[in-house]
Amino acid sequence: GSELLSAERAKSNISVEKLSNLLHTKEILERQDRLLKILQADKVFDKSQNYFDGRVDKFKTALARAKRLRQLQIKHNWSHDEYVAANDLVSEPGPYGLHASMYLTTLRDQGTPEQHKLFLEPAENYKAIGCYAQTELGHGSNVRGLETTATWNPEDKTFVLHSPHLTASKWWIGSMGRTANHAVVMAQLIINGRPYGPHPFVCQIRDMKTHLPLDGIHVGDIGPKFGYNTMDNGFLLLNKVKIPHVNMLARFSSVDPATGKYLKPSSPSLIYGTLTWVRSTIVLQSGGVLARGVTIATRYAAVRRQFQDRDAPAGSKGEDQVLNYTMVQYRLLPLLAATFALHFTGKAMMALYQDNQKMIMAAANPADSKRGAGPEQTHSGSDLLADLHATSCGLKALGSTTAAEGLEVCRRACGGHGYSSFGGIGAWYADYLPTTTWEGDNYMLTQQVARYLLKSARSVLKGNAPDNDTTRIFNTFLQKQDMGAAHDVLGSDTDLVAAFAWRTSFLTFEALKHRDVEKNSWNSLLVDFWRLSTAHSQYLVVKNFHDALQSESLRSEVDPETLDVLHKLFRLHALNTLEKEASEFYSSAAVTVRQIQLARTKAVMKLLEEVRPHALRLVDAWSFPDWQLDSSLGRKDGKVYEDLFHRASELNPLNGLTIDPYPDNDVLVKNDETAKFKSKL
Amino acid sequence: GSELLSAERAKSNISVEKLSNLLHTKEILERQDRLLKILQADKVFDKSQNYFDGRVDKFKTALARAKRLRQLQIKHNWSHDEYVAANDLVSEPGPYGLHASMYLTTLRDQGTPEQHKLFLEPAENYKAIGCYAQTELGHGSNVRGLETTATWNPEDKTFVLHSPHLTASKWWIGSMGRTANHAVVMAQLIINGRPYGPHPFVCQIRDMKTHLPLDGIHVGDIGPKFGYNTMDNGFLLLNKVKIPHVNMLARFSSVDPATGKYLKPSSPSLIYGTLTWVRSTIVLQSGGVLARGVTIATRYAAVRRQFQDRDAPAGSKGEDQVLNYTMVQYRLLPLLAATFALHFTGKAMMALYQDNQKMIMAAANPADSKRGAGPEQTHSGSDLLADLHATSCGLKALGSTTAAEGLEVCRRACGGHGYSSFGGIGAWYADYLPTTTWEGDNYMLTQQVARYLLKSARSVLKGNAPDNDTTRIFNTFLQKQDMGAAHDVLGSDTDLVAAFAWRTSFLTFEALKHRDVEKNSWNSLLVDFWRLSTAHSQYLVVKNFHDALQSESLRSEVDPETLDVLHKLFRLHALNTLEKEASEFYSSAAVTVRQIQLARTKAVMKLLEEVRPHALRLVDAWSFPDWQLDSSLGRKDGKVYEDLFHRASELNPLNGLTIDPYPDNDVLVKNDETAKFKSKL
Ligand SMILES: Cc1cc2nc3c(=O)[nH]c(=O)nc-3n(C[C@H](O)[C@H](O)[C@H](O)COP(=O)(O)OP(=O)(O)OC[C@H]3O[C@@H](n4cnc5c(N)ncnc54)[C@H](O)[C@@H]3O)c2cc1C
Numbered sequence A, B: 001g002s003e004l005l006s007a008e009r010a011k012s013n014i015s016v017e018k019l020s021n022l023l024h025t026k027e028i029l030e031r032q033d034r035l036l037k038i039l040q041a042d043k044v045f046d047k048s049q050n051y052f053d054g055r056v057d058k059f060k061t062a063l064a065r066a067k068r069l070r071q072l073q074i075k076h077n078w079s080h081d082e083y084v085a086a087n088d089l090v091s092e093p094g095p096y097g098l099h100a101s102m103y104l105t106t107l108r109d110q111g112t113p114e115q116h117k118l119f120l121e122p123a124e125n126y127k128a129i130g131c132y133a134q135t136e137l138g139h140g141s142n143v144r145g146l147e148t149t150a151t152w153n154p155e156d157k158t159f160v161l162h163s164p165h166l167t168a169s170k171w172w173i174g175s176m177g178r179t180a181n182h183a184v185v186m187a188q189l190i191i192n193g194r195p196y197g198p199h200p201f202v203c204q205i206r207d208m209k210t211h212l213p214l215d216g217i218h219v220g221d222i223g224p225k226f227g228y229n230t231m232d233n234g235f236l237l238l239n240k241v242k243i244p245h246v247n248m249l250a251r252f253s254s255v256d257p258a259t260g261k262y263l264k265p266s267s268p269s270l271i272y273g274t275l276t277w278v279r280s281t282i283v284l285q286s287g288g289v290l291a292r293g294v295t296i297a298t299r300y301a302a303v304r305r306q307f308q309d310r311d312a313p314a315g316s317k318g319e320d321q322v323l324n325y326t327m328v329q330y331r332l333l334p335l336l337a338a339t340f341a342l343h344f345t346g347k348a349m350m351a352l353y354q355d356n357q358k359m360i361m362a363a364a365n366p367a368d369s370k371r372g373a374g375p376e377q378t379h380s381g382s383d384l385l386a387d388l389h390a391t392s393c394g395l396k397a398l399g400s401t402t403a404a405e406g407l408e409v410c411r412r413a414c415g416g417h418g419y420s421s422f423g424g425i426g427a428w429y430a431d432y433l434p435t436t437t438w439e440g441d442n443y444m445l446t447q448q449v450a451r452y453l454l455k456s457a458r459s460v461l462k463g464n465a466p467d468n469d470t471t472r473i474f475n476t477f478l479q480k481q482d483m484g485a486a487h488d489v490l491g492s493d494t495d496l497v498a499a500f501a502w503r504t505s506f507l508t509f510e511a512l513k514h515r516d517v518e519k520n521s522w523n524s525l526l527v528d529f530w531r532l533s534t535a536h537s538q539y540l541v542v543k544n545f546h547d548a549l550q551s552e553s554l555r556s557e558v559d560p561e562t563l564d565v566l567h568k569l570f571r572l573h574a575l576n577t578l579e580k581e582a583s584e585f586y587s588s589a590a591v592t593v594r595q596i597q598l599a600r601t602k603a604v605m606k607l608l609e610e611v612r613p614h615a616l617r618l619v620d621a622w623s624f625p626d627w628q629l630d631s632s633l634g635r636k637d638g639k640v641y642e643d644l645f646h647r648a649s650e651l652n653p654l655n656g657l658t659i660d661p662y663p664d665n666d667v668l669v670k671n672d673e674t675a676k677f678k679s680k681l
């Protein structure tokens, strides 16, 4: 293994260090080294027994790790970012997960100064542990349909939290099952019998000393899951639980305790921005998430040798690395390209988001972004923000789907060994999967994108459109529509990007016709909308990747050879996407059938060949420490077989069990030495 | 839940019973009821704690179940089929898995009568427990590359089994890790320093009494996996282990003990046939495997209500069943159609296989089907068999990929609850996944299909082609190629099938040009071959579904209304496949761009609407008992929420754990009552 990987690395001249710095920055890479040393020295983070325990022990270990991480944070005075980075190295969801993210964030964003003092401060010091309880057994996507009620009681100035039906039980709430003693509960505010929609309330759920549930509260863990079993997702039934007035988070809306009057939200724009920010983060992370799988599979495919190439000259010796087979390249290298495409797209989104923070603040009254996906209501707020918001929805869906499904492609590319937990992809994939469902189900989100695109198209037709990228591509399309497009996708990068823009525009105006002219129902168009959103998001990724490669900052950071390879990755990503989605490119007349065929049979295959020698260095640039990957197949030194064997033979407790194999004997175990394996640690 | 499902069932008139009998036969359904009662009465098969144990306990439970199943087999005098059916109801891979399948089969097929007496008889009586050890750490697909050696020793008439390198270690061997005391070991036969390729040897690996490994044998479990953790896949290193001459399975090839001469295989056609049979079984099962996920997701989508349709008339009440959203229909109903398509295809393959058994026996000398996928060598054996063999390779790949990926689509369609283990799809999916890798990696198999199609195309061009379906469609294509096709895919079923045939033919002759005229390397064409194989296999599924609906036997078994719905499923399956693979249908000129657009935007959407009312009855016809599905979401009575809540709240041992939540306290657990949950059983 080792020699094969060295030989691979010798094939390419691109600078791993420079590319790595470009992806992460030098500071962050140094920080990673520093954190890694601390974590590796600590026995509680030993990963070798991660896959053997049952649910209860798994959770206990995760709790021990969560506590230690927090202790280390205090000891080393880590910032929040450092804490998160350390957590990433440990790479498992922990019981404080939702406390450290959503609970603190919600209190911070939606609490008043008084509430910060009361709830946020103890939470920041882990004197109170919280979670974010929105989803119910019966309602997830449709937040307005939540059934938990918070009824204002003017007599004693309290709210009564109540779950009127079984389906009103909070469900899926991270950190709630066993860990939290507080929750932000989203509940329908009711004043005087009138409902005012879902609002956030802080509710203590367990005793601060005994940690037992308080009166009127039925809380627990919802059970085992496909992944995320180190986390205690929980349920919560509330039986007329009284909370004081101050427990309604009141930064935006509130109830006047004296009069019982509902005070409307002054500016929920911040939440609107936060959602965009969260989704942009998912886009940015999706590149790195996928890169873990691509790193493992690419390294393994360079070590794994199987068969001799059938056209190999007679007398040639040894088997081929499977990375040499075009079928393996075709599965892995476009994903390698996608990791960079998504990364640069995420970066661009983040930058745009930050640039626009001020506009967000100034935006008058954007509609509540949490309303369910549905027909096209117009936002009165900033159009740029609306663009950014829609963009983040579409890209969150595309990015997380690409990463999740790409990981499984990587796992399968490793053949049988990909199925072993020691391969390192399976558990990572299983833990990542819910990202396709939370923060907006990926299919649901596409409706929001379509709604925005339809609205933009209408404004372009009316001539009252704001100037942004979306309206610009629509205008271009409308101007050239009758002349045809003739994009030289094989010869010109800008034409390649323009072909994606053309397809989006075509699909938008088609959908607009179906909706506005033919008056088709919203429901009948959902599949079209999903296609449209996907097309638009693919355009955005291609465009952002292209823009990144043009940017001065990138060009000054990497050498020409690396830039050339990145450019090839750009073309590989774009042309591969184009040929996979060929039919929409034909039918929109963005390109000709002949061009697609050439892209498929020639251009993409040639790019695979050109990228292949750099594959190892490209994944090295992602800079995952071996300890983080925890993968026999993805080891940087290529010692795949030695590591697989060592783990199976020496670290596998099942091998301490000697059984009786005969069915007529009810005795199962002759000798149990499984405990020995644990104590070896 | 219950009322919603009753209402659903009332919407359709198709006869669940008749359709169910068509799928399974009445006898098998009755047998299922009978077996179910026996299993459910037995505490060891209780499924409620399946997801909580660690690897060791999981394995112990699986072993207990395996023993009990065998005891029940004896007690009730079950046939092998009944035993397998019972196993299917239990639905988990067990430690006797490879003993009861591959070990017994290999002994039976490849052993001489003497060897049957010696090895098969005790194995059939579970006095010896075996496994099938082919794959090694370093070699899976490339069987010829196996490194384990079996060296003939003429002095004492023995073979010496040896693992010369670490990579020669047997790996992934089901039932070997802890359970088996015997193995069929595939090893390179060496006589007089000369290698004769891989051959099967019976090797005892553990003591029959102590169950400890014998001298020179290092054997154990390979560790945790993405699924299949109830099975002990094992490794085996052999250090010069001596076995007697009789341990080489000698039905086909053997070594003359007197002279040390290698005796060539007389007729390996049976193995060739067996492989075809195994793959056909995978095709047939793929329909049922997918149907479990489709049953769960469809029932849940009928119970789950989320949002009100945005175009719903004002004043209408209640939320919509998510099955009403076209986006959900588009994800689920084509998969429902695929379950039937795959089932009928598998049935047809099996029938064809049986019809041809005699020809197989008569076939002179077909090439060794286990040789690695590679360039096009011709088989001298029966052409029909070659057709069947290639067909089974392509369909195995397509069927298992469709089932595996379809299950994940079903899981995701269930939103958040699909991620819960109680949903019932996740573990089933994880256990099924290796089917895409074993019995020929799905990507590798496509090379064999392409090789066969190229060979057939050559013979058609030369005019010396045998008469079979493949050569017929090629001839049709060649005759009409210049006139163009003009398939009326929207109006005529036969044209629809013919369009698929056309596409296969087009791609075959394109590939042939690349290979024979342009002299491209085999490796450079692998992606084309994969596309070709997929296209061909899709054609076969469409054709077989179509043929099944024309068959007298089917038409006499179901009523006209059911037949009509099945016909719609056929069209949905074919048109949905066509529009998903649109670009190859365009570029081959099988259909026009306009037709594809109509298929996509009109025909498929209309079929979804027409199939939708029958969805519940269609999944009911698959007849999975609730106990088998073990799914809160897929319960026949629709009591989704009650069941989820009950399992989480009452059957979840993690809820017996009261923890200390504060990070400054190293104490993790305040009170541990998790054992209570176990003893409840
Ligand atoms: C591991 C995990 C952790 C979580 N953690 C938390 C947490 O800490 N706090 C919290 O509050 N929540 C949490 N959630 C819940 C999560 O946010 C929801 O699962 C998510 O919002 C999806 O909602 P749902 O499950 O109700 O799906 P549903 O809305 O029921 O969707 C079911 C299906 O119907 C489709 N569908 C629904 N409506 C429509 C429509 N109008 N048009 C077309 N299709 C439609 C969807 O696409 C989906 O396929 C978590 C979930 C998971 C899996």
Ligand SMILES: Cc1cc2nc3c(=O)[nH]c(=O)nc-3n(C[C@H](O)[C@H](O)[C@H](O)COP(=O)(O)OP(=O)(O)OC[C@H]3O[C@@H](n4cnc5c(N)ncnc54)[C@H](O)[C@@H]3O)c2cc1C
Pocket: A304, A306, A307, A322, A325, A327, A328, A412, A413, A414, A415, A416, A417, A419, B098, B132, B133, B134, B135, B138, B139, B140, B141, B142, B171, B172, B173, B174, B228, B233, B434, B437, B438, B439, B440, B441, B443, B444, B526
């Ligand atoms: C759960 C499980 C149970 C199993 N049980 C058994 C058992 O009981 N007994 C037993 O003997 N085996 C068993 N196996 C092993 C199984 O048969 C092999 O994993 C399978 O044959 C694939 O081989 P491989 O893993 O070596 O993949 P490899 O051949 O190493 O393939 C790795 C990758 O390279 C690609 N590739 C390889 N060669 C080529 C080529 N020439 N052209 C293009 N691409 C190529 C493949 O597509 C794949 O993506 C089991 C495996 C699993 C996962």
